[in-house]
Amino acid sequence: MSDNKAKDLIDSIKNKGKSLEAEMSFFDHIDVLRKHLLRGLAVVTLFTCVAFYFSDFIWSKIIMGPKDPSFWTYRMGCKIAAMIPSLAQDFCITKIDAKIINTEMSGQFTLQMTSCIMAGLILGIPYLLFEVWLFIKPALLETERKSSQGFVFFASVLFLLGVLFGYYFIAPWSINFLINFTVDPGIENTFTIDSYLSTVLTLTLGTGIIFQLPVVIFILSKLGVMTPQFMRKNRRYAAILILVIAAVITPTADPFTMMIVALPLFLLYELSIMISSNIQKKKLKAEALFFKN
Structure with a gap:
């Protein structure tokens, strides 16, 4: 066997070994991710069982709450309307006429199972975020770990x-x-x-996701995508x-109601600017220190 052929054979064996090592590493990561997901699923299942135990309360007081004229929001609206009479028509809700029916045998x-699962998922979000953090933590540098230690807490609070x-x-x-809107009487x-x-679920969960804007800006700023x-x-x-x-x-013609919804979004945007600015200052400071040394 010539030297060139022997060298090619050795290189082929080395490359094969590297590919096998990489393949094993990939499946090791998949196995670790599977364990994190299983733990997260177990916690969500536990919360779902707790929600099923309190299903009557969840349905009558939480899910059907926005349909009840005695709901906290409507009572506060009537108090505001008492102070500002011009808002009485839009804010003071004392009657909600709507017939809600079920058209399926099961x-x-x-719906009871769906509501319990969604309740378990909402309650389990903080732990799911914690498992995500545990999964990505080993891949981060020490400085990155320190700068993102509060990720789970802030993301959970915002959600x-x-x-x-x-x-x-x-x-x-x-x-x-939507209940009172009619095209024709x-x-x-x-x-x-x-x-x-x-x-109810779309509006509630959708707002929870929108409130993650500062977290998204934090990640994009860390990657250098957002400034x-x-x-x-x-x-x-x-x-x-x-x-x-x-x-x-808020599909209402009242601009005051629209501004109540818009105000937190404005505040989230300004908070995102502050977060991005803080990250940029730290990057510039680190670069200046690096070139100085």
């Missing part, structure tokens, strides 16, 4: 704040508007329970987009 059982804001502010006004509004539950200069330069376009989102989320 519809109510399915829960978004869910509460969507449930207590966006969902009630939107549901009240001769058309009676009768809604399926599927439609009602879907509306505070870009966000400040496009603030006016962001303001227009926020107002459009607020108008879509």
Whole structure:
């Protein structure tokens, strides 16, 4: 065997060994991810079982809450209307006429299971984020670990704040508007329970996801994709987009209600600018120190 052939054979064996090592490493990562997901699924399942035990309370007090005129949001609206009489018509809700029906044989059982699973998922979000953090933590540098230690806490707090804001502010006004809206007085509004539950979950979870904006900006700023200069330069376009989102989320003609929804989004955008600016300052400081040394 010539020297060239022997060398080619040795190189082939080395390359094969590297590919096998990489393949094993990939499957090792998949196995670790599987364990994190299984633990997260176990916690969500536990919360789902707890929610199933309290299913009567969840249905009557939480899910059907925005349909009840005695709901906290409507009571606060009446108090505001008492101080500002011009807002009485839009804010003081004392009657909600709507007939909600079930059209499927197993519809109510399915809805009970769906609501319990969604409740378990919402309650389990903080732990799921914690498992995600545990999975990506080994791949981070020491400085990156320190700078992102509060990721789980802040992401969980923002999500829960978004869910509460969507449930207590966006969902009630939107549901009240849609229930009472008619194209023609001769058309009676009768809604399926599927439609009602879907509306409540979409508005509530959607707001929780929107409240993750600072977390997304944090990640993009760390990657160098987003800068505070870009966000400040496009603030006016962001303001227009926020107002459009607020108008879509709250399908009422009242600008005061729309501004109540838009205000937290404006604050989240400004908070995102501050986060991006802080990350950029740390990067510039680290670069200056590196070149100085």
